[in-house]
Amino acid sequence: MIDDTIAAISTAVGEAGISIVRISGKNAIQIISNIFKSKRNIDLKNVKSHTVHYGFIYEKDNGEIYDEVLVNVMRSPNTYTKEDVVEINCHGGYIPAKRILELVLKNGARLAEPGEFTKRAFLNGRIDMSQAEAVIDIIRSKTSLSNKYAMMQLKGSIKNRIEEIKNDLVKLIAHIFALMDFPDEDVELFKDDELVNGIKESIFKIDKIIESSEKGRIIREGLNTAIIGKPNAGKSSLLNALLNENRAIVTDIPGTTRDIIEEYLNIRGIPIKLIDTAGIRETKEVVEKIGVERSKEAINNADLIILVFDNSRPLEKEDYDILNIIENKNVIYVVNKIDLPSYINIEEIRKISNSKYIKISSKTNEGLDILENTVYNMVFENGLSNDEFLLTNMRHRDALYKARENLLSCLDTINKGLTEDFVSIDLNSAIDNLGLITGETANEDLINEVFSKFCVGK
Structure with missing residues (x-):
């Protein structure tokens, strides 16, 4: 049980129309009652849930008015955290929200840790861990498509698939235990082919989810795309043209780009992380040499290479040297400067x-x-349908691979003719690994690691 009350500013720092200070916990309503003065002399301890009240935040000791506000009062369990929640809507800007937060903390709340509101929603059973992770994906989504898939995950797209597989495995374990506990009872035997088929079916479902993970990763994180070529091939000009802005310096002097430039581009919903690299060539100039080495590193880390050739110059040794570097990479070959x-x-x-x-x-x-x-x-070679499922979280993919290995071990155990209890051990391990995705079997370290990636106030 969580006994304390937490508070944080839930809106971004900076000037805005409104800032929000959020409070959650058993003392949330008592705290706001201590610092809120209603225009209608209403005591917030007695108001109905999910109501909004106009008034002022003030310091009780000296009567100083901090700000004119609207206060939302939401009572448990029908709130984001399943606790009592209060949201103070004050004037935008860092100072008004900061002063109100300090007053809330002075009256008994504790400053929330990163992601602690969502963490409480998870710990209190409102959402599972995959849905909690979808919250941060929604906040960080770079395109409407990545936002769409984060929303699907929040609604339970991965949770429901994992629960289906887990339920199938639990049924297999239940039948195995029945055979082990009541060997002389009239229990229908779990024929070998039925057990094998059940495990294979679960492996098939896991494989279908894993197959979607590479596309999902790109939608969530972006397609790392390195623009490479020899000096003055037009790489920076291509970056600027794709972004439709003068992001990179462009001159006729070879070697102008000395360092990596990174920008995001939205291509039909796919976030493309464009990486403009220094021209690759042999050089003794120290700074340019560092830039070339960073370009080679960007090539190694790229999902896609756009290799730019200069139409106005013949192919040179530098072009062929680059071709050797990008061997076995996904490459789009571009002939630039066709206006020349x-x-x-x-x-x-x-x-x-x-x-x-x-x-x-x-x-x-x-x-x-x-x-x-x-x-x-x-x-997306064949496009992307509106209802297509994609696994976007690589932590989930890793847990699925572990569960798959457990099920393959089950099949190996059966092939070796070992007893049912050995099979049940691997089945339970598979269920535990699937539980890492939903959070059911996650330990405290994993939970803390997941929620540490959140911003304060969410």
Whole structure:
């Protein structure tokens, strides 16, 4: 049972129309009653749940008015945390909210830890851990598509699938225990093929979820896309054209870009993390050399490479050196500067890219729509249906892999002819690993790790 009362500012720091100070816990309503003066002389301890009241926050000791506010009173259990919750809507800005929070803390509340309101919602059984993690995904979503899948998770898209698999495994264990506990009773035997088929069916369901995880990861975290090429190939110009702003410095001098520049681009709902890199070439200049090394590191970490060739220059040793670096990577080959006279050997490009290359001009924007469509199709080859499920959280994927290994161990145990109790051990381990996703079997360290990623006030 959670005995204390917590408080925090739930809105972002900065000037705004409204700021919100949130209080949750058994003393929330008593605390607000001590510092709130109603225009209608209403005692908030006696008001109905989910009602809004106008008045002033004031210091009882000296009568100083802190701010004119609206106070929302929400009584347990029908609240975000399933505790009594009060939200003080004050004027926007850091100082009004900060002063009110300090007064709330002075009257008995404790400053909330990061994510503690959502943590209490989880601990009090309002949501499971996967739904709690969806809250932070909603806050951090970079596109409408990532927001959509976070909302699906909040509504229980992963929870429901995990519960279905767990229920199937629990039924298998129950039958095994019946055979072990009542061997002489008239209990229907769990034939080997039925047990094997039940385990295989669960593995199949897990595999279907795991298969969706790579697309889900990209939607949640973004597609790491490195724009690379030799110096002055037009990489920074391409970045600026895709973003439709002058984000990177562009000159005719090779080696202008010395460091990594990162920006997000929304392509049909996919967050694309564009990484503009320094031109890759042999150099003795110290700063440029560091930039080249960082470019190579960005290549290693990239999900996708956009290799830019300069249409106005023939292919050079630097181009071929880069091709050796990006071997076995997902690559889109781009011929830039088609607004200039062509000196590049297109036949060589065809050999390199198996005839798959895109001709663009970062200056006139010609071909950029084809490039964007190509990026989208590399992620979603057959498009994305409105109701398609995607696993977006890599912690969940890791737990599913562990559960899958447990079930494969079950099949191995059966093949070896071992007794049912050995099978039940692996089945229970699979259930425990699935429980890490919903939080049922999560230990305190894991719970704290998950909620430490939240902001204070949520």
